[in-house]
Amino acid sequence: MKKMLIIFVLSFTTSACSTLVSNAAMGFTDNLTAAVLNQDDPTLVRDGIPTLLLTMDSLIEGSPDSAALLAAGAKLYASYGAIFATDSIRASRLTARARRYGLTAMCESYKPSCDWPNSTYDEFVATLDGIGARQSSYMFAYGFASLAYLRAHSSDWNSLAELPQIEALLNRYLDISGDKVDSSVYTFMGILLTLRPPALGGEPERARVFFERAIAESDGKDLSAKVEYAKGYAKLLYERELHDRLLNEVVNADPYQDGYVLSNVMAQEEASKLLLEADEYF
Numbered sequence: 001m002k003k004m005l006i007i008f009v010l011s012f013t014t015s016a017c018s019t020l021v022s023n024a025a026m027g028f029t030d031n032l033t034a035a036v037l038n039q040d041d042p043t044l045v046r047d048g049i050p051t052l053l054l055t056m057d058s059l060i061e062g063s064p065d066s067a068a069l070l071a072a073g074a075k076l077y078a079s080y081g082a083i084f085a086t087d088s089i090r091a092s093r094l095t096a097r098a099r100r101y102g103l104t105a106m107c108e109s110y111k112p113s114c115d116w117p118n119s120t121y122d123e124f125v126a127t128l129d130g131i132g133a134r135q136s137s138y139m140f141a142y143g144f145a146s147l148a149y150l151r152a153h154s155s156d157w158n159s160l161a162e163l164p165q166i167e168a169l170l171n172r173y174l175d176i177s178g179d180k181v182d183s184s185v186y187t188f189m190g191i192l193l194t195l196r197p198p199a200l201g202g203e204p205e206r207a208r209v210f211f212e213r214a215i216a217e218s219d220g221k222d223l224s225a226k227v228e229y230a231k232g233y234a235k236l237l238y239e240r241e242l243h244d245r246l247l248n249e250v251v252n253a254d255p256y257q258d259g260y261v262l263s264n265v266m267a268q269e270e271a272s273k274l275l276l277e278a279d280e281y282f
Contacts, residue, residue, distance in 0.1 A: 074102035102142035
């Protein structure tokens with residue numbers, strides 16, 4: 001999830017800004033993206049995001065039917081709500097807005113999705129075959145926003161009942177994305193499959209496969225995938241040896257990998273905290 005913190009910049013500089021700024025400005029925004037990805041001060045980024053949240057809201061207010069802007073807004077709010085909102089009520093509110101933006105983006109690009117909130121599982125799945133590569137980026141935004149929302153509401157069993165729908169959605173995303181797949185989706189699938197314990201429908205062994213695929217896709221450079229693996233799988237199944245090995249690998253790794261610096265620094269901070277709490281948990 002940590003890697004998705006920077007998606008708001010990617011969204012803003014591609015889907016949104018491509019329609020709002022000149023080609024000359026695009027060079028600046030591309031550089032801004034790289035700078036944020038490689039920033040090693042999470043507090044600096046955290047303090048800067050609220051301005052972008054309000055900016056995104058104003059852009060959507062002016063173009064409420066722009067699927068690109070809505071998808072960018074969904075990812076921005078989901079990232080901030082999932083990572084920086086420590087208050088549960090605030091996280092709930094922010095991720096709810098993210099999901100609304102994501103659903104509206106899908107609705108603007110694929111009309112059958114407008115009925116998703118009132119659909120049964122079978123009705124929902126029946127609509128997925130009609131989604132093609134053209135809508136894949138909007139599907140990804142909605143899936144990410146939904147996962148952030150459901151994670152923020154993990155104590156609400158009514159919300160978790162939606163997990164099979166989001167799993168089906170992300171599987172469809174993988175089917176249609178081909179070589180353009182965002183590898184973060186493998187981490188998302190691992191998280192999704194471990195939000196519930198096995199006795200209540202969770203599938204940790206399937207999740208393990210996805211977490212390991214996420215690590216492999218980045219050649220181990222994305223440390224956040226290992227943290228999610230430790231939290232979602234090893235901690236859930238009380239596998240202390242795996243838990244500590246993964247987290248120690250994160251703590252001892254070089255975070256300065258191009259494109260991963262910010263998420264890696266945050267992953268190392270979380271790994272250190274989890275290791276300190278391990279004796280009490282296990």
